[in-house]
Amino acid sequence: MATGQIFSKTTQALFYNYKQLPIQRMLDFDFLCGRETPSVAGIINPGSDGFQKLFFGQEEIAIPVHPTIEAACNAHPTADVFINFASFRSAAASSMSALKQPTVRVVAIIAEGVPESDAKQLISYARANNKVIIGPATVGGVQAGAFKIGDTAGTIDNIIQCKLYRPGSVGFVSKSVKMMVVLGELGGSDEYSLVEALKQGKVQKPVVAWVSGTCARLFKSEYNRVRRAVVSWNPHKLRIRH
Incomplete structure (x- = not known):
């Protein structure tokens, strides 16, 4: 992985709180980028286990579902990105639990409404342990031609139009931008x-x-x-x- 990069074409993630559409969009992006393996290694759905059927191109695949963060990290030690789709009520606790796992390097928190004090604690812990926090209230992240988080970059049609399936720089435009x-x-x-x-x-x-x-x-x-x-x-x- 190049200096300064967070993701690469071999990055794999654990997805917390099963959401079919964003997971499938990640897999569609993977296939479009020519990845050899899906970027979603496992799904964490508290209290559930088994497998979830999704598509990698035209091939139907089964992604393991785990009941706890610890079980998922033990089963997939090379998956070092934790994508947290928990609600704002449980996002802080589950994110801290993920940060404390030795195999987790990056935690992306999608939820809005996470208390500022909780966000500061997460950021402080991440810095002290040389880890990365994206969020809370993030739209995700993308490494063009390599890896993306959840719904980032939208539909496949938009990804193709913006040529995000190939390596290159990425620009983001938002009405909330300051300059x-x-x-x-x-x-x-x-x-x-x-x-x-x-x-x-x-x-x-x-x-x-x-x-x-x-x-x-x-x-x-x-x-x-x-x-x-x-x-x-x-x-x-x-x-x-x-």
């Missing part, structure tokens, strides 16, 4: 559209943009008018530096 970072390159007019939107007040959030183009003079086309520019914007002032 926008834009990287532009030669060609197109999106950067100009953004500037107009800023001038018209359609975009109210801070924007930092880098538009590259110092080599544009080497091309005999309309690109030879492009120069490197840095655009910084806040609601009160727009600056374009050449």
Whole structure:
């Protein structure tokens, strides 16, 4: 696994609190990425055990179901990601139990409404033990072409359209974002559209943009008018530096 990466194409997870749709979406993503093995090694459904039938491509597979976190971790020691779909009432306790398992490296908590004090305790424990917390109230996570958590990136159609099945960088856009970072390159007019939107007040959030183009003079086309520019914007002032 490359430095700084949390997931890879061999990452496997334990899924807490059986939810058929997000699990199946993970398996569909796995198959689309060309993974040799499914990313969901086991399911934890408190009080239940057995197997759950799902699909890996056209093949029907049986994923083991375990009654406890401890049993699942013992049965699947290479599954080091814990995906927690518990309700906010039990998310903190089950997440802490997972963090205390020596085989668990990453815990993703989907639930909203987890008390702040509980979240701080989880984060503190994770840091002290060199582990990773994603969440609470997370949409998940994705390593393009390798691994994704639950419903992250949506349907298969969306994954194909965004080409998330192949390795590469991932960008996330949310209406709750605090600022926008834009990287532009030669060609197109999106950067100009953004500037107009800023001038018209359609975009109210801070924007930092880098538009590259110092080599544009080497091309005999309309690109030879492009120069490197840095655009910084806040609601009160727009600056374009050449």
